[in-house]
Amino acid sequence: MDKEILNMEEAAEFFNVSIKTFIKLLKEEKVPARKIGREWRFTRQALIQWLSAGDSQQYSSSDSDTKEFFDRVAPEWESMRDGYYDDSVIRSLLETKLLKSDMTLVDLGAGDGYLSRAVASQVDKVIAVDISGEMLKELNKKAAQDGLDNIRTIIADGCDLPLEDESVDLVCANMFLHHIEEPALAIREIRRVLKRGGKVFLADLKEHGNREFKERMHDAWQGFSQNEIKEWFTKCGFRNISLDMSSKKAALKKNDDGIFTMTAEK
Ligand SMILES: C[S@@+](CC[C@H](N)C(=O)[O-])C[C@H]1O[C@@H](n2cnc3c(N)ncnc32)[C@H](O)[C@@H]1O
Structure with a gap:
């Protein structure tokens, strides 16, 4: 018993x-x-x-709060981002040598296109997905200014992508996962849309004690530990998981704890 x-x-x-x-x-x-x-x-x-005795209100309201927050800050996101992190994540992505001229790349939680616009000229097609339509408007405006015409934007939840199974070569997500209440759902969705042998590049916050981020930036998670990330991706069936926890490569300007990057293969 x-x-x-x-x-x-x-x-x-x-x-x-x-x-x-x-x-x-x-x-x-x-x-x-x-x-x-x-x-x-x-x-x-x-x-x-x-x-x-609980109810799911908290779940749905946290999602719509995040969307409303990013809709509101979209016009000033670039300067907000400048206060937090620089281009080191882009450099880290370029160093992985994952980008190929014939590939389709999905940028999850693309925002105003920090990653999408930086890599668009090196791949065939970018699909930029974000829950905030206002962020994607900024992305489209800036992409047009930069003369980029291979970025398609889709307003969607990263846990429920309107993309075919096994249709994508590389999924990138910078500062997206810590906004997701159930990261395993997003990771499962990443795996679903990736072709066999497709790769994922993730950059996110290392576990930190700064509650301010949760309250002010609508973060669902105060960063992640190496173990959490490894466990989620392993359980979901990814292999060759490689984590770089060294802050020097990708640092947060306002937080010593810094950023980690990860690559993995389906
Ligand atoms: C911290 S911003 C990062 C934006 C961009 N990747 C960058 O580095 O500038 C997080 C982005 O994730 C988006 N986001 C949050 N929750 C999401 C969800 N469930 N599905 C898709 N996008 C989401 C937000 O709208 C926002 O644009």
């Missing part, structure tokens, strides 16, 4: 989340629990009740 009283590890396992995620939950929410002596205990029944 299943035990009714659970310790911390068992409770995390019961929710099917890592212990780290569970501890975060305990800090941020009122999960029914009692400290007995030095240890916390949970009951299955109370955990189920607590879980069932």
Whole structure:
């Protein structure tokens, strides 16, 4: 018979989340629990009740809040971005030698085209996807100014791409994943649209303690650890996962914790 009283590890396992995620939950929410002596205990029944009492409003509103935020800041995104990071992510992408003149590249969470516009002349076609139509308007305006005519923009959720299975050679995503509540969903979608042998280039925030980003920039995650990223991509079936956690290559101007880059293959 299943035990009714659970310790911390068992409770995390019961929710099917890592212990780290569970501890975060305990800090941020009122999960029914009692400290007995030095240890916390949970009951299955109370955990189920607590879980069932929630609703999905928080999920959908966080998505639409993110869209509204980026719609609003779109005209000034370039100068905002300049305050946070420079062109080192673009240099990192070029150094990977992944770009090929006959390829179709998807830029996820493309924004005003920081990556799309930098690489468009080196590939056949860029598909820039973003949930914010205003960001993509900026992208189209700037691409026209730069004389680029091979970038197609699509307003869509990165977790539900209107693209065919196995239709893309390379997916790039700079500063996109930390806006996604369930990164595994976006990673699964990346894998679905990639051709066999297709590659992914990811650049995002390393795990950091700056809550301000969450509140001010609508980040869903305070960056990621190497283990989290490796585990998600491995579970999703990617191979040759290569992470570069050295801040020197891709740094955040306002945060010493910096940026990591990752490449992986389907
Ligand atoms: C921090 S900005 C980065 C933009 C661009 N990649 C850059 O480096 O300048 C994050 C972008 O991801 C987009 N985004 C957030 N959630 C998204 C989602 N669920 N699907 C698609 N795009 C999303 C935002 O609208 C925004 O343009």
